Amino acid sequence: xHTRPGAPAALPARRRKRLALAxxxxxxxxxxxxxxxxxxxxxxxxxxxxxxxWSDDFDGAAGTLPSSANWIIDLGTSYPGGPxxxxxxxxxxxxxxxxxxxxxxxGNLRITPLRDSGGGWTSARIETxxxxxxxxxxGVLAIEGRLQVPNVTGAPAxxxxxxxxxxxxxxxxxxxxxxxxxxxxVMENVNGINSVWGVxxxxxxxxxxxxxxxxxxxxxxxxxxxxxxxxxTYRFEWDASVSPQELxxxxxxxxxxxxxxxxxxxxxxxxxxxxxGYFLLLNVxxxxxxxxxxxxxxxxxxxxxxxxxxxxDYVAVYSRGAGTAPPTTAPPTTPPPxxxxxxxxxxxxxxxxxxxxxxxxxxxxxxxxxxxxxxGDWARxxxxxxxxxxxxxxxxxxxxxxxxxxxxxxxxRLDSPTSPPIGSFAIGxxxxxxxxxxxxxxxxxxxxxxxxxxxxxxxxxxxxxxVNWFTFRR
Numbered sequence: 001x002h003t004r005p006g007a008p009a010a011l012p013a014r015r016r017k018r019l020a021l022a023x024x025x026x027x028x029x030x031x032x033x034x035x036x037x038x039x040x041x042x043x044x045x046x047x048x049x050x051x052x053x054w055s056d057d058f059d060g061a062a063g064t065l066p067s068s069a070n071w072i073i074d075l076g077t078s079y080p081g082g083p084x085x086x087x088x089x090x091x092x093x094x095x096x097x098x099x100x101x102x103x104x105x106x107g108n109l110r111i112t113p114l115r116d117s118g119g120g121w122t123s124a125r126i127e128t129x130x131x132x133x134x135x136x137x138x139g140v141l142a143i144e145g146r147l148q149v150p151n152v153t154g155a156p157a158x159x160x161x162x163x164x165x166x167x168x169x170x171x172x173x174x175x176x177x178x179x180x181x182x183x184x185x186v187m188e189n190v191n192g193i194n195s196v197w198g199v200x201x202x203x204x205x206x207x208x209x210x211x212x213x214x215x216x217x218x219x220x221x222x223x224x225x226x227x228x229x230x231x232x233t234y235r236f237e238w239d240a241s242v243s244p245q246e247l248x249x250x251x252x253x254x255x256x257x258x259x260x261x262x263x264x265x266x267x268x269x270x271x272x273x274x275x276x277g278y279f280l281l282l283n284v285x286x287x288x289x290x291x292x293x294x295x296x297x298x299x300x301x302x303x304x305x306x307x308x309x310x311x312x313d314y315v316a317v318y319s320r321g322a323g324t325a326p327p328t329t330a331p332p333t334t335p336p337p338x339x340x341x342x343x344x345x346x347x348x349x350x351x352x353x354x355x356x357x358x359x360x361x362x363x364x365x366x367x368x369x370x371x372x373x374x375x376g377d378w379a380r381x382x383x384x385x386x387x388x389x390x391x392x393x394x395x396x397x398x399x400x401x402x403x404x405x406x407x408x409x410x411x412x413r414l415d416s417p418t419s420p421p422i423g424s425f426a427i428g429x430x431x432x433x434x435x436x437x438x439x440x441x442x443x444x445x446x447x448x449x450x451x452x453x454x455x456x457x458x459x460x461x462x463x464x465x466x467v468n469w470f471t472f473r474r
Contacts, residue, residue, distance in 0.1 A: 040107030041146060041231075043314045050142070054130060055316035062105025063098050066126060073101065074125040074283075082175035090161065090288035091300075092121035100124040104311070111284045112309035113150075113160070121300070125283030131169035132277035135240040139321020143280060144235040149189045150284065150308035151228045157192025159300030161285040162310040164188075164234055166278040170357050176372050176463065179205055179212055180359040182272025184247070187234035190291040191299065194226040195219045196234065198249030198257045203268035204360050204368075210264070213289075218249070218257035231313055241321050245269075267352055267360060274354045280317075284310050340385040340449060344474065347381060349454070349467040354380035356417075363468050364434040369399075371433065371466040375408065375458040378417045379467075384452040390445030391472035394423055396454075399466045401433035408458030410465060412443060414450045421455070422446060427465050436468060443472065 043055045056070050065073070073096045078084050085091065092113060095101070101124035104110050113123040135141040149162045165188070168181025183201035197219040205212035222232050235250040244261035261269050291299045341347060350360045350368040357377035363369040370379060396410055407428035411421040423443030430437050458464050 041313055043316045044144075046318055050318045050320045053133070053141075053317040053319050054128075055314060057107065057314045058103055058109040058312060059107050060103035060105075062103060064103050065096065065098060065101060066103070066109055070129060071126040072129055074127060079175050085288070086125075086285070087178075088285065088288040088290070089292070090285035091159075092123040092286040094125045094283070095122050096124075097122070101126070107313060109282075109312040110309040111162070111282065111312070113284050113286050113306055115304075115306040121286045121306070123284045123286060125281065125285075127167075127281045128279045131172060131279040133166070133280065133317050134273070134277035135238050136319055136321050138241055139319055140241055141238045142235060142318040142320075143184070143186055143237075143315075144233060144318065145186065145282075145315045146231055146233045146313040147187070148229075148231045148311040148313075149187075149227050150192070150310055152305060152308040153192035153194075153226075153228055155301070155303040156305040157228075157308075158295055158304045159287045159291050160192060160304075160308070161188070161190050161288060161291050162283070163285070164280075164282055164312075164315075166236070166280050168272055168278055169276045172279065174357070174372075177357060177359050179203060179208075179210065179215075180268070180271045181275065182278070183215075184236050184238075184278065185215070185217070186236040186249070187251075188290070189227055190294050192228055193294070194221050194228065196222060196227060196232075196251050196256075198236070200247060200259050200264075202264055202272045204362075208360075209268045216259050216263070220251065220254075220256040223252045223254055231311070245273075267350060267355070270352070270354055271358065271360070275356060280315060282310075282312060282315070340383045341381060343384050343386045343391065343452075343472040346469050346471050347384070348469050349379065351381070352379040353382040361466075363436075363466075365397075365436055365468060367468070369466050369468040372463050373456045373465045373467065374461065374463045375456065378453050378455045380417070381452045381454075383449060385449045386446050386472070388447055389474055390447050391443055391474050393440050393442045394470060394472045395438050395440045396425075396470040397436055397438050397468040398427055398430070399432065399434055399436045399468070400427055400430045400464055401435070402429050402462060402464045404429075406458070406460050406462045406464050408456060408460070408464040410439075410441070410467065411455045411457060412441070413453040413455055414446055415453075416451075417453045417455055419453075424457075433466055440473075 046052050074094050111124045145164045150160050164186045166184040170181045179201040185199040188197040199215040199217035201215040202210040210216050237248045239246040247259045249257035287299045349370045358370050359372045360368050361371050409424045411424040413419045413421050423441045425439050425441035
């Protein structure tokens with residue numbers, strides 16, 4: 001992990017919202033009238049027009065861990081090399097102990113926070129092995145879970161933070177590209193409040209189109225019985241069958257939050273939708289920015305009681321609509337339609353039409369740059385017009401704070417990120433991630449209109465370059 005002057009060190013998953021406490025003074029933890037609730041329900045048969053993509057019904061024997069074919073169990077207080085305390089300030093240690101994580105033998109998964117004799121907290125967090133959940137082309141994806149958040153309210157609930165959520169696949173193994181990869185919080189709950197929060201995180205932090213570190217969120221009370229006293233069904237839909245596309249949040253079939261593609265805008269929408277898909281997570285954290293902000297002080301407290309589990313009946317992913325999800329790196333076979341870009345004018349790096357592994361941040365020279373670039377990342381620029389006379393070279397405005405011995409190539413490729421490069425230059429440290437210089441590289445004469453890819457190649461796994469803009473010269 002590197003620190004860039006004027007930018008967050010490692011933009012972690014689930015940095016929490018700065019929430020106005022006035023919002024929560026109006027919320028109640030009073031138990032509402034009881035309703036009939038089935039403790040264990042089968043994964044619902046898909047509604048007409050929908051297909052079941054993946055599910056787990058958690059029907060394992062009592063005291064057993066969830067299926068390793070479906071789930072990865074996170075351990076400790078961070079990903080290896082990732083931000084400490086999972087980037088949120090939460091205080092517990094995640095374990096694979098069946099005291100924290102196990103089937104209950106009645107069709108549910110239990111995630112149970114515990115406190116040891118020394119006052120330390122443990123809990124559990126799991127994430128799906130699959131990382132490719134996204135809508136089919138022109139279709140809809142639904143992520144759904146039926147669960148009961150820990151049944152504790154008032155002072156004994158201070159610091160409880162159960163969540164059901166999804167992260168963009170490029171985060172796995174990188175841990176520095178949040179929030180650009182996207183995060184869908186299907187269900188969050190804190191401090192035993194009878195409310196569900198649904199939130200989108202995207203773009204860059206702080207600020208950006210998703211107002212990070214807040215995210216674009218909404219909340220409501222659980223229908224009928226409280227969130228704590230009963231099972232409820234939480235659902236998120238990504239609808240790519242409409243234009244502009246929509247993201248929608250539901251509890252027990254009642255929609256309470258919508259975010260449109262237009263609201264997010266470009267390049268943030270493409271950043272979070274053009275990669276291979278998402279993986280799902282379930283966890284119960286203790287303490288951290290969100291529950292602390294709601295409580296107006298540090299949580300958990302001496303009054304917080306351990307041992308109240310989140311119960312998960314099932315998790316399912318559904319899809320609707322024909323077609324298959326478009327491959328992330330699918331190259332156009334003909335120049336795409338659209339307004340031409342002048343190859344000989346300045347092309348702002350953040351104006352890409354597609355990307356893999358790219359994050360946008362503020363540049364000290366003004367505007368924005370793309371950053372956190374490492375081996376295998378790329379950015380795509382459609383409809384670049386070279387005309388009848390080929391350029392002699394290209395110039396890119398770059399900066400690097402890479403460590404000693406870390407360097408790589410900035411390459412230009414045409415029409416596919418895997419085609420042979422037509423030009424490149426090597427770059428190592430320039431003295432800082434915002435220490436800019438213009439570096440030229442020769443190119444082998446394209447003419448006409450092309451899709452241009454900037455690709456980044458290195459023999460090391462580290463980030464090695466930022467790019468502010470580039471252009472071609474005759």
